[in-house]
Amino acid sequence: MTSRITVLATGGTIAGIAGSAIAKDYVAGQITIEDYLEEVGGLGLGAEFSGRQIANIDSADIGPEVWNALHPAVIEALADDDCDGVIVTHGTDTLEETAFLLDLTLPASKPVVLVGAMRPADAVGYDGLRNFANAVRVASDADAAGRGVLVVMGDRVFGARDVRKVRTRGTDAFRGFPRESVALVTPSSLEWFGAPWRPDAVAQFDWCDALPEVVILYAHAAMDAVAVERMIGQDARGVVVAGVGEGNMPEVVRQELVRQRASGLHVVRASRADEGLVDREAEDDANGFTAARALNPQKARILLQLLIANGITEPAAIQRVFDGS
Numbered sequence: 001m002t003s004r005i006t007v008l009a010t011g012g013t014i015a016g017i018a019g020s021a022i023a024k025d026y027v028a029g030q031i032t033i034e035d036y037l038e039e040v041g042g043l044g045l046g047a048e049f050s051g052r053q054i055a056n057i058d059s060a061d062i063g064p065e066v067w068n069a070l071h072p073a074v075i076e077a078l079a080d081d082d083c084d085g086v087i088v089t090h091g092t093d094t095l096e097e098t099a100f101l102l103d104l105t106l107p108a109s110k111p112v113v114l115v116g117a118m119r120p121a122d123a124v125g126y127d128g129l130r131n132f133a134n135a136v137r138v139a140s141d142a143d144a145a146g147r148g149v150l151v152v153m154g155d156r157v158f159g160a161r162d163v164r165k166v167r168t169r170g171t172d173a174f175r176g177f178p179r180e181s182v183a184l185v186t187p188s189s190l191e192w193f194g195a196p197w198r199p200d201a202v203a204q205f206d207w208c209d210a211l212p213e214v215v216i217l218y219a220h221a222a223m224d225a226v227a228v229e230r231m232i233g234q235d236a237r238g239v240v241v242a243g244v245g246e247g248n249m250p251e252v253v254r255q256e257l258v259r260q261r262a263s264g265l266h267v268v269r270a271s272r273a274d275e276g277l278v279d280r281e282a283e284d285d286a287n288g289f290t291a292a293r294a295l296n297p298q299k300a301r302i303l304l305q306l307l308i309a310n311g312i313t314e315p316a317a318i319q320r321v322f323d324g325s
């Protein structure tokens with residue numbers, strides 16, 4: 001049966017052009033969704049596509065403006081009886097942040113799949129068509145519903161909470177932590193590892209057009225409290241520490257954050273280590289800090305922004321949500 005897929009395009013390398021098959025440099029977000037779907041239409045992927053250009057930019061520039069256009073477009077597609085699944089094309093650099101934000105704020109009623117590419121469309125070995133064909137396979141599968149937002153890169157499917165870009169080059173740039181991939185996919189096969197985990201399908205948090213400012217502090221040896229105070233500034237409602245090891249930081253920095261916590265700043269301890277599980281420690285209770293558990297700093301930031309926006313600001317309540325992540 002032919003599936004009906006809505007493709008929402010935001011740019012990235014999957015729509016990038018180098019002007020040469022072997023050039024290293026290229027410009028992301030050059031091909032329009034109309035041109036892309038014309039090419040994809042010839043591949044015989046067993047799907048009908050309707051496309052919409054939300055943006056056509058490098059994902060380093062993605063933020064609230066694009067998210068505020070993308071989120072309602074996905075909601076509209078999910079409500080459309082003529083849509084079986086949604087694919088969002090996206091640059092790989094911040095793909096994990098958009099995927100997690102959508103995962104937290106969308107119902108899991110139909111498949112929503114983010115996909116990108118590591119090589120521009122005119123490069124030898126362009127991975128974008130293969131990744132897109134795999135994404136079509138996932139977005140067409142009714143069993144992909146109830147799993148939240150999914151990310152397809154290479155022949156693997158990742159959960160939005162787990163996925164992270166771990167390499168700057170090469171097509172094997174994504175990994176999942178703590179769960180590795182949740183399925184293996186090719187254009188003609190799809191094998192899930194386990195049952196859907198969001199059977200109730202409802203959105204976990206309300207969408208919010210204006211997310212509060214939350215800064216990420218990258219901890220390092222000899223970090224200085226005055227610099228920390230400057231980085232946090234006047235407007236931040238929260239800070240995520242990309243801590244050393246298991247969410248640790250120099251004592252002067254901890255004392256500065258305890259001081260700022262007393263004036264209402266929310267503090268989440270994550271890790272700058274690649275696969276960093278950060279558990280609560282005894283001092284967190286006294287300090288009113290939160291442990292990020294398995295979330296990396298950039299995802300912990302998105303979650304803290306959403307929690308503050310949804311009025312969840314009590315430290316124990318914040319910790320409960322991070323524990324469930």
Ligand code: SIN
Binds near residue numbers: 091
């Ligand atoms: C981007 O994130 O937009 C550029 C890099 C990529 O898509 O791989």
